[in-house]
Amino acid sequence: MSEKSDRQKELASSWKNIKPLRQMIDELPHLQTSFVFGDAFGIDIQNPDKHSLELIQNTALALRSWRKGPFRIGELFIDSEWKSFIKYDLLRPHFNLNGKTVADIGCNNGYYLFRMLEDEPKKLTGFDPTALFWCQFDFINHFVKSDISYELLGVEDLGSYGEKFDVIFCLGVLYHRSDPLGCLKSLCGALEKNGELFLDTFMIDGDENIALYPKESYSKISNVHFIPTISTLQNWCGRAGFKDFELLAIKPTDTNEQRRTEWILGESLEDFLDPNDSSKTVEGYPAPKRVYVKVKR
Numbered sequence: 001m002s003e004k005s006d007r008q009k010e011l012a013s014s015w016k017n018i019k020p021l022r023q024m025i026d027e028l029p030h031l032q033t034s035f036v037f038g039d040a041f042g043i044d045i046q047n048p049d050k051h052s053l054e055l056i057q058n059t060a061l062a063l064r065s066w067r068k069g070p071f072r073i074g075e076l077f078i079d080s081e082w083k084s085f086i087k088y089d090l091l092r093p094h095f096n097l098n099g100k101t102v103a104d105i106g107c108n109n110g111y112y113l114f115r116m117l118e119d120e121p122k123k124l125t126g127f128d129p130t131a132l133f134w135c136q137f138d139f140i141n142h143f144v145k146s147d148i149s150y151e152l153l154g155v156e157d158l159g160s161y162g163e164k165f166d167v168i169f170c171l172g173v174l175y176h177r178s179d180p181l182g183c184l185k186s187l188c189g190a191l192e193k194n195g196e197l198f199l200d201t202f203m204i205d206g207d208e209n210i211a212l213y214p215k216e217s218y219s220k221i222s223n224v225h226f227i228p229t230i231s232t233l234q235n236w237c238g239r240a241g242f243k244d245f246e247l248l249a250i251k252p253t254d255t256n257e258q259r260r261t262e263w264i265l266g267e268s269l270e271d272f273l274d275p276n277d278s279s280k281t282v283e284g285y286p287a288p289k290r291v292y293v294k295v296k297r
């Protein structure tokens, strides 16, 4: 991460127990490595010694929960809760990042950013305000040695960040914001003219201009706010200043894509759905379904 602003220091210190994790990352061995693009973002290690491998495994375990991935470091397979390559592969035919400035807002541990290195963009920047995911990024990047910037900031900080981007990804974030229109306006303001935004969000079926607002939680997630119909999402995008709304895909989330593994602490999709009717969440709402879109500034 570049020089930390006061806001980033505040976000880092709000995370409990971050100090021991930072120390473990600082003490990782410096090894000869190379990386391999694939469903699992892979890191090959030349002549690893037993002690180094133990340090790597212990640090990876201390950094749980691994929501996004998978990653492979030497023989160690970090089988994250989400098979993030499914979303990545869905979007992959729709972008070419070569020579572009790219931001991933809500980048989590940077899985997509590491995959995007393959396109040789001009600059990759990730934004995420959750300090654990920043630690996971630094752990992986210790071996990748990329010049990806990781900013411990949220979508709401884009205005004061100052830089503009050719392409922005904002995946799985919109429904976490209580002000989706404000969020879309921030994204629009951070794009160069004619720049592209790739967005996915939970959706509900129907043609009306409405959104579901869960009473307390959705799929046991407490910070889910508005879940729009596609028509509402298109309306929001237009009113936030975007043009050329392109519907790329609609996909229900299933237990192939999201499931409990030994690399997460706690529950996963199988615990979030009604055990007697998997078309509903435990709260009785329609089961998670996502819409993927591309819009332009």
Ligand SMILES: C[S@@+](CC[C@H](N)C(=O)[O-])C[C@H]1O[C@@H](n2cnc3c(N)ncnc32)[C@H](O)[C@@H]1O
Pocket: 068, 084, 087, 105, 106, 107, 108, 109, 127, 128, 129, 130, 133, 153, 154, 155, 156, 170, 171, 172, 173, 176
């Ligand atoms: C459901 S995950 C999506 C991760 C990834 N983008 C994906 O699609 O697989 C939501 C992510 O948004 C991050 N997040 C939470 N609040 C945010 C904010 N205000 N701005 C940007 N990201 C945020 C979380 O830390 C988390 O990594």
